[in-house]
Structures are given as structure tokens and as C-alpha cells.
């Protein structure tokens with residue numbers, strides 16, 4: 098599989114009243130075409146900011162945005178917003194935003210909302226655009242009769258399918274899914290995950306799946322990147338991360354995840370993630386790490402390759 102997305106030192110800082118928030122701090126990884134990478138970590142560790150940085154959807158209070166962002170052979174950093182709007186957003190890359198199902202327009206029916214990308218981006222007339230909207234509903238296994246319905250007439254699962262259909266309207270090859278199942282019951286979550294698997298196979302999609310649920314990520318992913326305080330602290334293929342995690346934070350996250358066939362007591366991680374305006378020096382996890390050493394408080398760990406597709410940023414794995 099070829100590499101579709103390559104990040105090198107991707108950085109996104111925000112300007113706030115409290116100071117400069119280092120939401121994404123020098124993240125590097127490659128993502129292969131047709132694969133799914135889950136981005137996991139606690140709330141506030143920079144997962145959604147990473148998605149915005151990859152999409153180049155930057156808020157007004159952006160303080161620093163730099164690094165290399167190669168998508169499909171092009172460095173997106175070199176493009177203007179007009180270039181991105183014309184050639185990339187929705188056409189090559191799209192995002193299902195967190196809570197997006199609540200942003201469906203309540204006064205437009207589903208047909209009008211699904212038809213909009215076809216009229217705006219492809220210049221189709223209303224009838225042709227509605228035909229395409231019906232095809233999109235079929236793609237996400239919803240009946241045509243929903244074209245005339247309004248968002249309040251749909252269940253949460255149906256609305257999430259509509260949002261996914263909208264993101265796929267112009268057939269992008271890359272999709273970022275920001276917690277697409279977090280507001281849904283477990284049965285609907287499973288249905289949405291199955292839908293995403295089927296769509297990935299049918300359309301050869303590449304996903305970044307953002308979640309704080311390691312169990313859910315294991316259903317869909319080929320790779321997992323664990324984020325902590327704006328940095329990726331461990332990245333690897335799903336089997337390595339779930340069966341042989343190397344970073345103390347990943348180990349703690351897994352120990353806090355319920356397992357059906359084990360009688361192990363659930364653990365918790367003492368403390369809370371740091372304020373990203375004032376992250377701790379050295380390893381950012383050191384105030385919460387059970388294996389902390391003096392050196393961890395002053396030296397920032399670099400990624401170390403522990404097996405062919407498995408990297409960890411922890412001084413326990415560096416030759417100090």
C-alpha cells in the first residue's frame with residue numbers, strides 16, 4: 098500500500114487569554130492508502146486539533162501552524178484556501194465533525210441538504226442533484242423516503258448516516274471521523290462501525306478515526322496512534338498496541354478499558370492531562386507516570402522504533 102498522508106512535525110498552537118496553547122506539537126506519521134488509523138487519548142489531548150490541522154481548517158486564534166503535510170503527493174501547506182476549496186475539501190478529503198448530526202439544518206429537508214454539494218460544487222440542476230442525493234442515501238443504507246423528511250424526524254443513527262453520506266458526496270478518498278459514534282447507543286454504534294467498514298471496502302477509503310474508546314477503535318483500525326498533551330506518544334499496528342503496549346500511558350489506558358473475558362479490576366490514571374498552555378517540561382506524562390525517573394522531568398523523549406511498525410516516545414525505551 099502506498100502512503101496517502103504524511104505528516105512531519107505538524108504543529109498547531111492557539112493564542113488564548115491564558116497564553117499560547119500547544120494543541121498539536123510536532124506530530125509525524127505516515128498513513129497508508131486504504132487503511133484506518135485511530136487517534137486515541139483523553140479529552141483535551143489534541144485529537145480534534147490534529148484533525149483540523151490535517152484538514153487545514155484553522156481557527157482565527159491560530160498562533161503557530163507549521164510542519165509538512167503531504168497528501169496524495171502534494172504539500173497542503175503550499176496551497177491557498179481557494180486551492181483547497183476547489184480541489185481538495187469534499188473532493189479528495191472530508192471530515193465528519195464531532196456532533197455533526199446536530200448541525201443538520203432544521204428547516205431544510207434531508208434531500209435539500211444532501212443535494213447542496215452537487216449544486217454548489219458540480220453545478221447540477223435541482224432534479225439531477227436530488228437524484229444524486231437519493232444515491233447517497235442508498236450508499237448509507239437509508240430509504241429514499243427520507244429525502245422529504247426533516248432532521249427532527251430522524252433517529253440519531255439515521256442523522257449520523259446522513260452526515261457520513263454528506264461527507265462522501267463528492268467521493269473523497271480520505272475521511273476524518275471525529276468521534277462519530279459518541280452520542281449513540283451501543284447497538285447504533287455497532288451499526289455505524291459496520292457501515293464505515295463496508296464503505297471503506299467499497300470505496301477504498303482511508304480513515305482517521307478519532308475516539309477515546311480503545312475498544313471501539315479496535316473494531317475498525319489497522320493502526321493506533323495514542324496522543325497525550327499534544328503529542329503522539331505511541332504509534333503502531335493494532336495488534337502490537339493492544340497486546341504489547343510499550344508506553345506507560347497506553348498501558349494505563351488499556352488497564353482502564355473493560356474486558357469481557359477477564360476479571361481484572363479496572364484501573365484509573367491518577368491526576369489529569371496538563372494545561373497545554375503550560376505543559377510540564379521533559380516528558381509531558383511525567384507527573385502521572387508510575388515509572389518516572391529524574392531524567393524524565395528534563396528530557397523530552399524522541400520516538401524509538403520497537404518493531405517494524407511500532408514506535409514509542411518514552412525514555413525507558415531509549416538508551417540513556
Ligand code: SF4
Pocket residue numbers: 344345346380381382383386387388389390393398410411412413
Ligand atoms: Fe514515564 Fe519517563 Fe517514559 Fe515519560 S519518559 S512515560 S515519565 S518513564
